[in-house]
Amino acid sequence: MLIVRSTALFVLAALLEIGGAWLVWQGVREHRGWAWVGAGVIALGAYGFVATLQPDAHFGRILAAYGGVFVAGSLAWGVVADGYRPDRYDVAGALVCLAGVAVIMYAPRGR
Incomplete structure (x- = not known):
């Protein structure tokens, strides 16, 4: 369940950051x-x-992994x-970036 929540948060973050920058x-x-511009600034703050x-x-x-989401999300935003x-x-x-996200965030770690 944590992976689903984390993935959903990454998607929401990408929509806010990429959408804000686009605005x-x-x-x-x-x-x-x-x-x-104002709407974009609000979206960027929400991100x-x-x-x-x-x-x-x-x-x-979190920020390193999000970088990979941002790369893929930016390309998808450009398409849409x-x-x-x-x-x-x-x-x-x-x-490759999304594979990096998976390794950084979801690889098993001995804690």
Whole structure:
């Protein structure tokens, strides 16, 4: 059950961080206005709180593992929101990152 909770928190964190950054990008680079930027800042702040809900107590481990989720999530966001088409190297790199997440977070440890 901890793995399911942890995975769900990683997905929520990715939606908030990537979505927040995308909203800021849209507000500034695409000239959609300060409301978009403000919504992005709120989402980015919420991401910081979601990370604290992970069951593991080690900040470095959580953030390192989240990096892999961020890589894969960013590519997926690009596909859905911007019509980006990843090539096989993008997909392979994302899979390597997700394998790293699994090793960092879920490998058995003698505690």
